[in-house]
Amino acid sequence: MENVYLNRHFLCIDLKSFFASCECLERNLNPFSYPLVVASPTQGSGAITLAVTPYLKEKGVKSRGRLYEIPKNIKYTIAKPRMSLYIKKSREVVSVYLKYVAKTDLHIYSIDECFLDVTDYLKMYQKTDYELAQDILKDIKKTTGLYATCGIGPNMLLAKVAMDIEAKHNKDFIAKWTYDDIATKLWPITPLSKMWGIGPRMEKNLNSLGIYSIRDLAYYDRNKLQKKYGIMGTELWNHANGIDLSRINDYKKEQNKSYSHSQVLFKDYNATNISLIISEMVEVLTTRLRKNHKTCSNIGFGIGYSQNIGGGFYHSTKLENPTDQSNIIYNTCMIIFDKFYEFLPIRKVTISCGSLKDKVGIQLNLFESINEIKEEENLNEAIDSIKTRFGESSLLKASSLLPDSTIIERSHKIGGHSA
Numbered sequence: 001m002e003n004v005y006l007n008r009h010f011l012c013i014d015l016k017s018f019f020a021s022c023e024c025l026e027r028n029l030n031p032f033s034y035p036l037v038v039a040s041p042t043q044g045s046g047a048i049t050l051a052v053t054p055y056l057k058e059k060g061v062k063s064r065g066r067l068y069e070i071p072k073n074i075k076y077t078i079a080k081p082r083m084s085l086y087i088k089k090s091r092e093v094v095s096v097y098l099k100y101v102a103k104t105d106l107h108i109y110s111i112d113e114c115f116l117d118v119t120d121y122l123k124m125y126q127k128t129d130y131e132l133a134q135d136i137l138k139d140i141k142k143t144t145g146l147y148a149t150c151g152i153g154p155n156m157l158l159a160k161v162a163m164d165i166e167a168k169h170n171k172d173f174i175a176k177w178t179y180d181d182i183a184t185k186l187w188p189i190t191p192l193s194k195m196w197g198i199g200p201r202m203e204k205n206l207n208s209l210g211i212y213s214i215r216d217l218a219y220y221d222r223n224k225l226q227k228k229y230g231i232m233g234t235e236l237w238n239h240a241n242g243i244d245l246s247r248i249n250d251y252k253k254e255q256n257k258s259y260s261h262s263q264v265l266f267k268d269y270n271a272t273n274i275s276l277i278i279s280e281m282v283e284v285l286t287t288r289l290r291k292n293h294k295t296c297s298n299i300g301f302g303i304g305y306s307q308n309i310g311g312g313f314y315h316s317t318k319l320e321n322p323t324d325q326s327n328i329i330y331n332t333c334m335i336i337f338d339k340f341y342e343f344l345p346i347r348k349v350t351i352s353c354g355s356l357k358d359k360v361g362i363q364l365n366l367f368e369s370i371n372e373i374k375e376e377e378n379l380n381e382a383i384d385s386i387k388t389r390f391g392e393s394s395l396l397k398a399s400s401l402l403p404d405s406t407i408i409e410r411s412h413k414i415g416g417h418s419a
Contacts, residue, residue, distance in 0.1 A: 005179060006245050008119040009129040009152070012159040013136065015093060016147040016173070017063075018112035019051035022089050023079040025145045031055065035076035039067055040309070048309060048344060050081055064342055081309075086111060092144045100125075100136055107248045110313075115156055117248045133174050152176035157244035160196045161186060182242040187215035197239060201271065201338035206236075214240050230328065231320050232335040258296070258354035261285050268306055268345035278333050279326075281351050286326045289353060295322035296353035299329055301336040304348030313340045314350060322357050329353065 015021065017031055019038040024031040031053040038051040045068035052061050061070050070076065090111045097106050097114060100121065107115040118132055125132055133150045140148050150173065151163025158177045165185070166175035177185060189195050190213040192203040211217050217240035225233030238244065261281050269277060289296060302314030315336050323329065333351060 005243065006155040006247075008117060008154060008247075009122060010154070010156050010159040011116040011118055011129065011133050011136070012109075012151040012153075012156070012163045013097075013114055013116065013133075013140075014149050014163055015090075015112040015140075016149055016168070017051055017054050017057070018089075018146070019081065019086055020053045020079070021146055022086055023082075024053060025089075026085070031147070035059075035074060036079055037061075037067070037070070037076050038079050038081050041078050041080055050309065050311075052076075064344075089144060089146065093140055093146065093148075096136065096139050096143050099139065100132070105248055111311075115159065115248060130174065130176055134172065137173065147173065149173040150175075154178060155242075155244040156246055156248075157196065157239055158186070158242055161189075164196060165189065165194065179242055186240075186242055187213065187218060189214040192217070195239070197339050198236070199338045199341060200343075201341070202335070205338075229335060230331065231317065232332065234320075235317075257356055258298070258300075258352045259285055259288050259294075259356070260300070260350065260352035262348065262350040264304075264348050265346065268347060270346060271341060271343065274303075274337070274346055274349070275334065277349055278337070278351070279330055281349060282326050282330045282333065285351060285353050286324055286329060289324040289356075293359045294356045295324045295359045296329075296356055297322040298352075298354035299332045299336075300350070300352035300354060301333040302348075302350040303337065303341065303346055304350070305342075306345040306347045309344055311344075312348070315340060316352070316354070318355070322355070322359075324359065 020036050021031045023038060024034060024036055027036075029036065033055055034053055035056050036053045037049050037056065039047040039049050041047070045066070047067050049061070049063060049065050049067060049070075052063050056070075056074070056076065057063070059071075059074060061074065067078075094106075094108065094114070097116060101116050101118060105117040105120070109115060116136075118129055122129060122132065127135070129152050133152055137148050137150055140146055149163055149167040151159045151161065151167050152174065153159035153162050153176070158179075158181075162175040162177040162185075166177075167173050192198045192206055192212065192214065193200050195214055198206070206212075206217065209220070211220055217236060220237065220240075222234065222237045225237050227233070229236065261284055263277065263281060265277065297319045298316055299319065300314065300316035302312060304312040317332060317336065319328070319332065329351075
């Protein structure tokens with residue numbers, strides 16, 4: 001079992017109601033007793049609540065809801081979001097982490113969340129992982145005034161889920177999970193979207209397979225998940241069984257040269273129409289891959305939300321086999337999207353294809369036939385040949401005529417600007 005389960009000491013620390021807590025600090029207010037909402041006051045009752053204080057959460061107010069959804073009998077203060085303030089406070093917290101671990105053992109997951117691998121420090125500090133977590137949380141409060149929650153686990157996954165599911169309910173805001181807790185704490189999780197890495201869209205897809213709890217997912221046929229979702233299917237099954245072999249150093253390794261494509265959108269997009277933009281951008285990247293006889297095995301995908309909201313996400317995943325196929329890269333992007341999208345208006349999309357290698361042949365797996373792959377290769381070769389000879393806009397999909405498409409408009413621009 002040693003080659004299947006990682007046995008280290010990870011801390012996953014999240015700053016509690018971060019944006020709202022920062023605003024309370026600026027006003028000398030207690031976030032546990034004061035009703036404050038971070039939202040744009042100029043957008044009226046339809047404004048999205050970017051954060052609410054723990055006091056309001058206890059009353060059932062959601063962080064990512066709308067102002068009009070807050071019950072009329074609850075009085076609250078609206079604070080305009082200030083990203084410069086939140087970035088400043090986040091850096092202060094990171095400086096606290098660096099008192100305890102080196103940069104190589106710290107992974108900044110988001111503006112308010114980090115992973116620390118404290119395995120090699122416990123002997124030096126002569127403390128258990130739980131005692132060290134207590135010290136760090138106390139230091140964060142003393143140094144910055146912010147409260148934090150912490151999950152502890154033998155791998156990054158269990159540390160994260162322990163924090164998400166249990167830590168916020170404990171008096172000291174700390175929860176430790178081990179492999180012995182998988183059956184009693186991990187498997188009962190339902191609905192699926194409460195689990196790290198499973199968004200509402202993926203939850204719906206898994207429900208259609210008869211999977212409603214993490215236990216159902218753990219017992220589902222791994223090969224079927226892999227066939228349907230590729231490497232993400234394997235990851236879903238592994239995570240459902242508490243398996244995560246990733247290390248913080250995996251995130252530190254320098255990426256090889258990559259091809260990337262980023263697009264700032266001229267209007268707000270959402271889950272119903274963004275897939276068209278993603279598909280068009282993937283086509284641009286895969287055309288470039290084929291033109292240069294390259295394949296990629298690392299896919300990065302990111303979303304930027306509307307400017308008056310701010311934020312977004314960017315995550316990457318490694319493919320089992322290098323590829324230049326549009327359908328594989330597109331499906332990988334959509335799986336990342338399903339995991340992390342927060343149902344906010346989208347104004348920017350970024351896609352990268354990394355870990356480039358010279359294409360030397362066709363990599364097969366158990367779920368694909370050589371004939372299907374060759375047919376797609378021949379089709380792509382014909383399309384690329386026509387576009388090379390007659391121009392990028394000489395051959396377009398019917399979807400390019402849809403109102404949400406941007407490919408025709410961009411074909412008349414140079415470097416994203418009007419020619």
